[in-house]
Amino acid sequence: MCGIVGYLGSRQAAPILLDGLSKLEYRGYDSAGVCVMSGGILRVAKAKGRLAVLNGLIDGGKAIEGTFGIGHTRWATHGAPSDVNSHPHMADAGKIAVVHNGIIENYMRLKQQLLKKGKHFQSETDTEVVANLIEYYYDKLKDFPRAVRRAVGQLEGSFALGILCQDLPGTMIAVKKESPLIFGYGDGENFIASDVPALLKHTRKIVHLLDGDIAIITKDSVQFYDAFFDRVERKIEYVDWDISAAEKCGFDHFMLKEIHEQPTAVKGTISPRIRDGRVVLDDIKISRDYLAGLKKIYIVACGSSYYVGCLGKYLLEKTCRIPVEPVLASEFRYSAPVMGEDTLVLVISQSGETADTKAAMMEAKRHHARTLAIVNVVGSAIALEADDVIYTWAGPEIAVATTKAFSTQLSVIYLITLYFAELLGTIEPAEYQSIVSEMTKLDQKISLCLTRENVAKIRYYAEQYFTARDAFFIGRNLDCGVCREGSLKLKEIAYIHSEAYAAGELKHGPISLIEDGTLVVAVCTVDALFDKAMSNLVEVQSRGAEVLGITTENREAEFKVKVPSVITVPETHPMLQPSLTIIPLQLFSYYVALLRNCDIDMPRNLAKSVTVE
Ligand code: M6R
Numbered sequence: 001m002c003g004i005v006g007y008l009g010s011r012q013a014a015p016i017l018l019d020g021l022s023k024l025e026y027r028g029y030d031s032a033g034v035c036v037m038s039g040g041i042l043r044v045a046k047a048k049g050r051l052a053v054l055n056g057l058i059d060g061g062k063a064i065e066g067t068f069g070i071g072h073t074r075w076a077t078h079g080a081p082s083d084v085n086s087h088p089h090m091a092d093a094g095k096i097a098v099v100h101n102g103i104i105e106n107y108m109r110l111k112q113q114l115l116k117k118g119k120h121f122q123s124e125t126d127t128e129v130v131a132n133l134i135e136y137y138y139d140k141l142k143d144f145p146r147a148v149r150r151a152v153g154q155l156e157g158s159f160a161l162g163i164l165c166q167d168l169p170g171t172m173i174a175v176k177k178e179s180p181l182i183f184g185y186g187d188g189e190n191f192i193a194s195d196v197p198a199l200l201k202h203t204r205k206i207v208h209l210l211d212g213d214i215a216i217i218t219k220d221s222v223q224f225y226d227a228f229f230d231r232v233e234r235k236i237e238y239v240d241w242d243i244s245a246a247e248k249c250g251f252d253h254f255m256l257k258e259i260h261e262q263p264t265a266v267k268g269t270i271s272p273r274i275r276d277g278r279v280v281l282d283d284i285k286i287s288r289d290y291l292a293g294l295k296k297i298y299i300v301a302c303g304s305s306y307y308v309g310c311l312g313k314y315l316l317e318k319t320c321r322i323p324v325e326p327v328l329a330s331e332f333r334y335s336a337p338v339m340g341e342d343t344l345v346l347v348i349s350q351s352g353e354t355a356d357t358k359a360a361m362m363e364a365k366r367h368h369a370r371t372l373a374i375v376n377v378v379g380s381a382i383a384l385e386a387d388d389v390i391y392t393w394a395g396p397e398i399a400v401a402t403t404k405a406f407s408t409q410l411s412v413i414y415l416i417t418l419y420f421a422e423l424l425g426t427i428e429p430a431e432y433q434s435i436v437s438e439m440t441k442l443d444q445k446i447s448l449c450l451t452r453e454n455v456a457k458i459r460y461y462a463e464q465y466f467t468a469r470d471a472f473f474i475g476r477n478l479d480c481g482v483c484r485e486g487s488l489k490l491k492e493i494a495y496i497h498s499e500a501y502a503a504g505e506l507k508h509g510p511i512s513l514i515e516d517g518t519l520v521v522a523v524c525t526v527d528a529l530f531d532k533a534m535s536n537l538v539e540v541q542s543r544g545a546e547v548l549g550i551t552t553e554n555r556e557a558e559f560k561v562k563v564p565s566v567i568t569v570p571e572t573h574p575m576l577q578p579s580l581t582i583i584p585l586q587l588f589s590y591y592v593a594l595l596r597n598c599d600i601d602m603p604r605n606l607a608k609s610v611t612v613e
Contacts, residue, residue, distance in 0.1 A: 001027055001075040001608075001612065002072060002073060002075050002194070003029065003101070003193075004193060005017050005070070005071040005193050005198050006068075006071070006099075006172050006192035007068060007070075008067070009189025010219065012061060012062075013061075013068050014036050014064045014065075014069060015061035016061075018051065018058075018061050020191075020198035021051055024194055024198050025073065026399065026400060026601060026608050027075070027195070028400060028602060028606050028608055030049070031049060031082070031085070032053075032072065033046025033054065033072050033074075034046070034064065035069055035070050035097040035099075035164060037166070038065050038066035039066075040166075043066070044088050044097065046083060047086065048086060051073070068169075068172065070097065070099045070163075070164060071099070072086070072162075074086050075607045084123050087099045091119075092119045092132055092135065095166045098131040098161060100127040100159055101181075101194055102158035102177075103126060103157045104127070104155050104156065104159060106155070111129045114136060119135075119136065130155065133154065134148055144168045148175065149214060149229055152175055152177075152214065155177075157177075158178035158611065159175065159177050160174075160180060160181035160209075161175040162192055171218055172192070173217070174192045174214070174217060177212060179353075180609075181193075181208075182195065182207065182208055182209065183207045183209060183215055183222060184203040184205065184206050185222070188219060190218070196239055196396070200241065204238055206238075207235065207237065210226075211227075211381075213232075252594075254601045255401055255403060259404070261395065261404050262450075263447045265393065267442075270411050270439055270440070273415050274436060278422070279419045281416070283388065288424065291420055292424065294342055294343070295323070295342040296344075297322055297343070298325050298346065298364070298369075299325070299326040300326075300327055300332050300347050300348075301328075302330065302354050303488065305350060305405075305406075306326060306348070307406075307481055308374075308409040309326035309346070310480075310481045311578055312413040315414070316416070319421045319575070321426050322420075329354065330360075332360035333360055337367075340369060341368050343367075343369040343370070344372060345360075345364035345369045345371045347360070347364075347382060350392075350397060350409070352377040353382070353611050354609060354610050355611050355612050356613055358381055361385060370387050372387065372390070373388070373390070374389075375389055376392045376394050376405050378391060392408035392409055392411070392412055400608050403586050410578060414439060418432060418436065435575055438573040442572065442579055445572055446580060449570070449580055458567060458591060461565060461588065462588055462594075466494075466595040466596055468518075468592075469496070470513070471496055471499075471518075471521060472487075472514070472520045472540070472545075473523070474501050474523070474533075477526045477529055478525075479529075480502045481578060483501070483523055484500040486585030486586075486588070487500035489586055489590075493603050495596070495603070503533050503536035504532065506540065507539065514540050515543070520541075520545040522537045522563070523549075523581055524551045525552050525574075537562065548566075549565065549567070550567050550569065550585070551566060552569060553568045567584045569581055569583065
């Protein structure tokens, strides 16, 4: 969601802020702004729209001189996207400037109180309340850090803040509660940012601020304080990403680059965890006795991560014989789930910052359920709070539409399934060996899905169908889980109304929507259900649907008898097939979106990590 960048040093701040914000564009935003201390006053420039608008407004930063400042990309929550609602926000008397990521839940109450005290407001945002509250205490205490501390003590909700005070040039205060914030050490200069890509050009020496932290920063120093305002040390981390991880490297879009990175990402996730033909999960401390006493596994996540959970249900239940229920994280807390010490809550999140998922996890902890998180971002909130963590080594994922994170999450589900099944003795050794052996080849088989020839074929079908108004994705069993993800991809990046259904469910209602020319993407790879899935497909075809089939290479001839438009993927062990089937669906959505001139990496209204509930 919103992106924050802050800079203090000797270089011109505005161009650095603009560049840092451009590296956070992937988070999703609708307006942008900067505030720079210039000639003794805090000068703000902000505008609705893409960064290019702001860039034009201040001539790439040249129009505001000054060597420290804060910048922001806003994803609207309180108040529509507009110039005035954009950040940074200035307090009434112009002494305090604030950028904010998160939501202040009690802002209306605070606003009423501040209005009574004579403060005026320009915007509809909760952030302007923060600026005015700090200024109110600053006027009373004449001490910037203490004023921030007093104000923060009154805020309810989630917030990462970057704050400047006109009377204290050269000092910035950063505050973190629930929304992510990083401090970056430079040489005679320092930085803050919402995420690593904004800092990569300048430093790799960072600190992840913890909840409750307040950092007082100058160009040469930083002091960290905890929620009690006690001085604390924070762990310095070194980012070892290759800078290319945050660049497009010749691809037209991050999404396409990340699709092509999947063989490497999957291999990087699986291979360190397979040793001598066995799955070894050093990452977690789960014993056979604990598993044997488990009554239930909940899988809690949002969006694509939830769809990984839906696939996980089939795999874990079938292989480990433990009841598994995937639940949308936003619903979990409010559905009174039955859980306790004999419940494992598997939490899946690429960002590790998704507010709904984190809240669901905390609810599980309150009920003494054990939490095991599958997370991509090291040091993220969910990773820090979970009892156990397994990282997906996908590397940074920039495109809003997830691809490689999805694939690596799925890989971790396979690893967990085999690991649990072996501990519980619910899998035959030969079957175990055959799955492990296929897992070690998964990256090569994903590469086969990405050959030039296969990509060209998918592009051809995208050209046939890109004008579709509606689409259905149908499949059975694991294919149904893949359909959910394929359908979400088409919705989010190509803006085509699309629904995923279990193929057998269609005739119970939704088939009434099928008419001449409706696009139906049918995934048929599950051997045991192939004939039934084909019958469902013929049912829609005979009602006028245009069917695009996805099946395995060995089924191509049989498939083509009924459906001429077909894309094939290599065969693997049936349990692992979703890792291959999803690839053409990702590419199909990508090329459909491209042909529809959509903003592929930053689809409208979407944010990469959703840090509000
Ligand atoms: O970071 P998370 O995995 O927790 O994010 C969950 C969803 O917001 C995310 O998967 C979303 O659905 C993606 N945009 C899908 O491409």
